[in-house]
Amino acid sequence: MSGAGGAAARMLIRASGGAPVDTGRLPAREAARRELSKGAYHQDDPNLLQRGLDHLWTWFGDVISAASVAAPGGAAGLIVLLLIVIALAAALWWRLGTPQPGSRSxxxxxxxxxxxxxxxxxxxxxxxxxxxxxxxxxxxxxxxxxxxxxxxxxxxxxxxxxxxxxxxxxxxxxxxxxxxxxxxxxxxxxxxxxxxxxxxxxxxxxxxxxxxxxxxxxxxxxxxxxxx
CATH class of the missing domain: 1.20.120 (Four Helix Bundle (Hemerythrin (Met), subunit A))
Known part of the structure; x- marks a missing residue:
């Protein structure tokens, strides 16, 4: 047994005075789960914000990958399409000016x-x-x-x-x-x-x-x- 599970098992052995503990599979699993839930094993885990950002970047990467596959010419074609969209948006902004709240009429x-x-x-x-x-x-x-x-x-x-x-x-x-x-x-x-x-x-x-x-x-x- 190695890693966190091994550490939990060694803790059980030490708790019994060094003698092997004859524990059923389910009680042993529960004991290991309680041991691994302690804060000492999670000090280096990413916080909630970091986990959220990781999920966001993973999702964004999946979207870009899917779009590059679907776009003509693959990744290069996707870049060209993005540049065209940016150019059109810039042309509209230059032609119409900065949008103002409310209706002109x-x-x-x-x-x-x-x-x-x-x-x-x-x-x-x-x-x-x-x-x-x-x-x-x-x-x-x-x-x-x-x-x-x-x-x-x-x-x-x-x-x-x-x-x-x-x-x-x-x-x-x-x-x-x-x-x-x-x-x-x-x-x-x-x-x-x-x-x-x-x-x-x-x-x-x-x-x-x-x-x-x-x-x-x-x-x-x-x-x-x-x-x-």
Whole structure:
């Protein structure tokens, strides 16, 4: 007998004063089990975390092995597939930007309570002077929509989104429809899409704000759009 079982047997012999102990198989097994359960035999055993990590790495290795067998070209084919997936994920992240919580369509244009057109324009100019183009774009877009509301060209609706405001404004100002929709897309990209605005983007919105400030509305087009 060798190992832990032998040690248990020698303990039984010593306990009997050196004389062999005539013990049945089952009682001997139980005695050996009790002896081996003592802490002295388990001091070097891995802890629960180590055992869990060992099982995890074993499972991960089994998954990789199975995938490499199933993939065309074996392990090399699996590596190529993983690289393709990583490249696609990177391309999507670059194209769509960092995901932001919540839905774009559910976010209101005016999220911080009512302010006047003058207030939004002053805030936009302050941000632009400091080179904060994201905030400057946001405030200039809000100024454009608030100005249309103050002129009664748009109904005052606190929950309106930038896209909705641009679509409605395009009905009363058809010559500016495309520019208004582009401004709304820029606002959404900056506010919810993780994009960074540039000075040129802000200047486009500034030019649009100045252009439509005195633009004559086409109310018949608005009525036809509302009726449709």
């Amino acid at each position: 559910a976010d209101a244009l005016f999220a911080h309570g009512p302010r006047s057109t003058a207030d939004h324009r002053a805030a936009a100019e302050a941000h632009a002077a400091a080179g904060r183009w994201n905030q400057a774009v946001q405030e200039r877009m809000r100024a454009i929509v608030r100005a249309l509301e103050e002129r009664a060209l748009l109904d005052i609706r606190p929950g309106r989104t930038a896209d909705e405001a641009a679509a409605e404004a395009g009905l009363v100002l058809p010559p500016y429809d495309a520019r208004l929709r582009a401004a709304a897309r820029l606002f959404d990209d900056v506010t919810y899409g993780g994009r960074s605005a540039a000075q040129a983007s802000y200047l486009e919105l500034l030019d649009l704000d100045l252009a439509i400030e005195s633009a004559a509305p086409e109310l018949s087009g608005a009525r036809e759009g509302a009726a449709g």
